[in-house]
Amino acid sequence: DAGVIQSPRHEVTEMGQEVTLRCKPISGHDYLFWYRQTMMRGLELLIYFNNNVPIDDSGMPEDRFSAKMPNASFSTLKIQPSEPRDSAVYFCASSQGGPQYFGPGTRLTVL
Protein backbone atom coordinates (compact mmCIF):
# COMPACT_ATOMS: atom_id res chain seq x y z
CA ASP A 1 0.00 0.00 0.00
CA ALA A 2 1.16 3.55 -0.67
CA GLY A 3 0.49 4.69 2.88
CA VAL A 4 -1.35 7.85 3.83
CA ILE A 5 -0.98 10.51 1.14
CA GLN A 6 -1.13 14.21 1.90
CA SER A 7 -1.00 17.19 -0.41
CA PRO A 8 0.48 19.66 -0.73
CA ARG A 9 3.68 18.92 1.19
CA HIS A 10 4.41 22.60 1.61
CA GLU A 11 2.09 25.58 1.46
CA VAL A 12 3.00 29.23 1.80
CA THR A 13 0.14 31.70 1.79
CA GLU A 14 -0.72 35.16 2.94
CA MET A 15 -2.89 36.05 5.88
CA GLY A 16 -6.56 36.08 4.97
CA GLN A 17 -6.29 33.51 2.19
CA GLU A 18 -8.14 30.21 2.14
CA VAL A 19 -6.03 27.07 2.57
CA THR A 20 -7.15 23.53 1.75
CA LEU A 21 -5.16 20.49 2.86
CA ARG A 22 -5.90 17.08 1.40
CA CYS A 23 -5.56 13.54 2.63
CA LYS A 24 -6.01 10.08 1.16
CA PRO A 25 -6.11 7.41 3.89
CA ILE A 26 -4.92 3.83 3.59
CA SER A 27 -7.51 1.72 1.82
CA GLY A 28 -9.66 -0.24 4.26
CA HIS A 29 -8.99 2.03 7.21
CA ASP A 30 -12.22 3.36 8.71
CA TYR A 31 -10.76 6.00 11.02
CA LEU A 32 -9.19 9.23 9.84
CA PHE A 33 -7.50 11.83 12.06
CA TRP A 34 -6.25 15.37 11.52
CA TYR A 35 -3.46 16.65 13.79
CA ARG A 36 -1.50 19.86 14.07
CA GLN A 37 2.08 19.94 15.36
CA THR A 38 4.00 22.99 16.55
CA MET A 39 7.01 23.47 18.78
CA MET A 40 4.95 25.40 21.31
CA ARG A 41 1.89 23.17 21.58
CA GLY A 42 3.22 19.81 20.43
CA LEU A 43 0.88 17.35 18.69
CA GLU A 44 -2.81 18.32 18.86
CA LEU A 45 -5.77 16.27 17.63
CA LEU A 46 -8.08 18.53 15.65
CA ILE A 47 -10.83 16.16 14.50
CA TYR A 48 -11.40 12.52 13.70
CA PHE A 49 -13.84 10.58 11.55
CA ASN A 50 -15.18 7.05 11.69
CA ASN A 51 -16.75 5.68 8.50
CA ASN A 52 -16.69 9.21 7.05
CA VAL A 53 -18.68 10.66 9.98
CA PRO A 54 -17.06 13.27 12.27
CA ILE A 55 -16.87 11.82 15.77
CA ASP A 56 -15.00 14.44 17.77
CA ASP A 57 -14.16 17.94 16.56
CA SER A 58 -13.49 19.43 19.97
CA GLY A 59 -9.89 20.10 18.99
CA MET A 60 -10.76 22.37 16.08
CA PRO A 61 -9.43 25.71 17.29
CA GLU A 62 -12.17 27.95 15.94
CA ASP A 63 -14.77 28.40 13.24
CA ARG A 64 -12.12 29.27 10.70
CA PHE A 65 -11.26 25.56 10.58
CA SER A 66 -13.48 22.99 8.91
CA ALA A 67 -12.99 19.38 7.83
CA LYS A 68 -14.90 17.09 5.52
CA MET A 69 -14.75 13.49 4.48
CA PRO A 70 -17.01 13.03 1.45
CA ASN A 71 -15.97 9.41 0.94
CA ALA A 72 -13.75 6.72 2.40
CA SER A 73 -10.73 7.70 0.33
CA PHE A 74 -10.57 11.46 0.71
CA SER A 75 -10.65 14.15 3.36
CA THR A 76 -9.96 17.88 3.44
CA LEU A 77 -9.05 20.35 6.14
CA LYS A 78 -9.84 23.95 5.26
CA ILE A 79 -8.76 27.14 6.98
CA GLN A 80 -10.59 30.30 5.96
CA PRO A 81 -9.33 32.92 6.54
CA SER A 82 -5.83 31.84 7.47
CA GLU A 83 -3.76 33.65 10.10
CA PRO A 84 -0.03 33.58 10.91
CA ARG A 85 -0.70 31.61 14.10
CA ASP A 86 -2.02 28.76 11.95
CA SER A 87 1.53 28.10 10.75
CA ALA A 88 2.32 24.50 11.68
CA VAL A 89 2.74 21.01 10.28
CA TYR A 90 -0.62 19.34 9.71
CA PHE A 91 -0.72 15.55 9.76
CA CYS A 92 -3.39 13.19 8.57
CA ALA A 93 -3.46 9.65 9.99
CA SER A 94 -5.66 6.62 9.44
CA SER A 95 -6.31 3.40 11.31
CA GLN A 96 -8.57 0.40 11.75
CA GLY A 97 -9.03 1.28 15.41
CA GLY A 98 -5.56 0.28 16.58
CA PRO A 99 -2.23 1.87 15.70
CA GLN A 100 -2.40 4.95 13.54
CA TYR A 101 -0.50 5.42 10.30
CA PHE A 102 0.61 8.96 9.64
CA GLY A 103 1.14 10.78 6.40
CA PRO A 104 4.25 12.87 5.75
CA GLY A 105 2.48 16.09 6.76
CA THR A 106 1.81 19.45 5.16
CA ARG A 107 4.02 22.29 6.35
CA LEU A 108 1.87 25.43 6.31
CA THR A 109 3.36 28.89 6.53
CA VAL A 110 1.01 31.87 6.74
CA LEU A 111 2.75 35.19 6.16
Add this chain to the structure above:
Amino acid sequence: GDSVTQMEGPVTLSEEAFLTINCTYTATGYPSLFWYVQYPGEGLQLLLKATKADDKGSNKGFEATYRKETTSFHLEKGSVQVSDSAVYFCALSDNAGKSTFGDGTTLTVKP
Protein backbone atom coordinates in the same frame (compact mmCIF):
# COMPACT_ATOMS: atom_id res chain seq x y z
CA GLY B 1 -10.12 11.22 30.64
CA ASP B 2 -7.21 9.21 29.36
CA SER B 3 -3.72 10.62 29.69
CA VAL B 4 -0.12 9.67 28.95
CA THR B 5 2.87 11.06 30.80
CA GLN B 6 6.33 10.45 29.45
CA MET B 7 9.80 11.34 30.57
CA GLU B 8 10.73 14.89 29.80
CA GLY B 9 13.58 15.44 27.42
CA PRO B 10 15.76 16.11 25.82
CA VAL B 11 17.82 12.98 26.39
CA THR B 12 21.41 12.91 25.16
CA LEU B 13 23.39 9.67 25.11
CA SER B 14 26.64 8.40 23.68
CA GLU B 15 26.55 5.69 21.04
CA GLU B 16 26.13 2.17 22.51
CA ALA B 17 24.64 3.50 25.76
CA PHE B 18 21.52 1.98 27.34
CA LEU B 19 18.27 3.84 26.76
CA THR B 20 15.19 4.09 28.94
CA ILE B 21 12.31 6.46 28.28
CA ASN B 22 9.64 6.27 30.97
CA CYS B 23 5.94 6.29 30.14
CA THR B 24 2.96 5.99 32.47
CA TYR B 25 -0.70 6.19 31.59
CA THR B 26 -4.15 6.74 33.05
CA ALA B 27 -7.08 5.10 31.33
CA THR B 28 -10.40 3.45 31.95
CA GLY B 29 -10.67 -0.09 30.72
CA TYR B 30 -7.86 -1.92 28.98
CA PRO B 31 -6.17 0.25 26.36
CA SER B 32 -3.63 -0.82 23.79
CA LEU B 33 -0.24 0.84 24.19
CA PHE B 34 2.16 2.08 21.54
CA TRP B 35 5.49 3.75 20.98
CA TYR B 36 5.88 5.91 17.90
CA VAL B 37 9.05 7.47 16.50
CA GLN B 38 9.31 10.68 14.50
CA TYR B 39 12.39 11.47 12.46
CA PRO B 40 13.04 15.07 11.36
CA GLY B 41 10.70 16.20 8.61
CA GLU B 42 8.56 13.06 8.77
CA GLY B 43 5.32 11.87 10.28
CA LEU B 44 5.08 9.59 13.28
CA GLN B 45 5.80 5.91 12.63
CA LEU B 46 4.67 3.01 14.75
CA LEU B 47 7.69 1.54 16.53
CA LEU B 48 6.07 -1.16 18.66
CA LYS B 49 2.82 -2.06 20.37
CA ALA B 50 1.29 -4.17 23.14
CA THR B 51 -2.38 -4.97 23.43
CA LYS B 52 -2.73 -6.58 26.86
CA ALA B 53 -1.07 -6.81 30.25
CA ASP B 54 2.39 -8.42 30.33
CA ASP B 55 2.71 -8.27 26.53
CA LYS B 56 6.15 -7.21 25.33
CA GLY B 57 6.38 -5.22 22.13
CA SER B 58 9.70 -5.21 20.30
CA ASN B 59 11.15 -3.84 17.07
CA LYS B 60 14.60 -2.77 15.83
CA GLY B 61 16.17 -3.57 19.22
CA PHE B 62 13.62 -1.51 21.16
CA GLU B 63 11.39 -3.16 23.75
CA ALA B 64 8.53 -2.17 26.04
CA THR B 65 6.40 -4.27 28.41
CA TYR B 66 2.77 -3.51 29.25
CA ARG B 67 2.70 -3.31 33.07
CA LYS B 68 -0.88 -3.03 34.27
CA GLU B 69 0.03 -3.00 37.95
CA THR B 70 2.22 0.09 37.56
CA THR B 71 0.33 1.49 34.52
CA SER B 72 3.62 1.83 32.69
CA PHE B 73 5.08 1.10 29.26
CA HIS B 74 8.75 2.11 29.43
CA LEU B 75 10.82 2.05 26.24
CA GLU B 76 14.27 0.43 26.39
CA LYS B 77 17.14 -0.29 24.05
CA GLY B 78 20.37 -1.94 25.06
CA SER B 79 22.73 -0.10 22.72
CA VAL B 80 21.65 3.04 20.90
CA GLN B 81 23.03 4.24 17.59
CA VAL B 82 23.33 7.69 16.08
CA SER B 83 20.52 6.74 13.70
CA ASP B 84 18.15 6.35 16.68
CA SER B 85 18.18 10.12 17.20
CA ALA B 86 14.53 11.14 16.91
CA VAL B 87 11.46 12.10 18.94
CA TYR B 88 9.68 9.22 20.69
CA PHE B 89 5.99 9.31 21.59
CA CYS B 90 4.16 7.00 23.96
CA ALA B 91 0.45 6.56 23.22
CA LEU B 92 -2.64 4.57 24.12
CA SER B 93 -5.78 3.83 22.17
CA ASP B 94 -9.23 3.36 23.60
CA ASN B 95 -12.10 1.23 22.38
CA ALA B 96 -13.49 4.16 20.39
CA GLY B 97 -10.46 4.20 18.09
CA LYS B 98 -9.02 7.43 19.43
CA SER B 99 -5.42 7.67 20.61
CA THR B 100 -3.93 9.80 23.37
CA PHE B 101 -0.29 10.78 22.90
CA GLY B 102 2.39 11.84 25.34
CA ASP B 103 4.32 15.05 24.75
CA GLY B 104 7.24 13.31 23.09
CA THR B 105 10.85 12.83 24.21
CA THR B 106 13.70 14.02 22.02
CA LEU B 107 16.65 11.63 21.91
CA THR B 108 20.04 12.68 20.60
CA VAL B 109 22.77 10.05 20.27
CA LYS B 110 26.31 11.33 19.87
CA PRO B 111 29.10 9.30 18.23
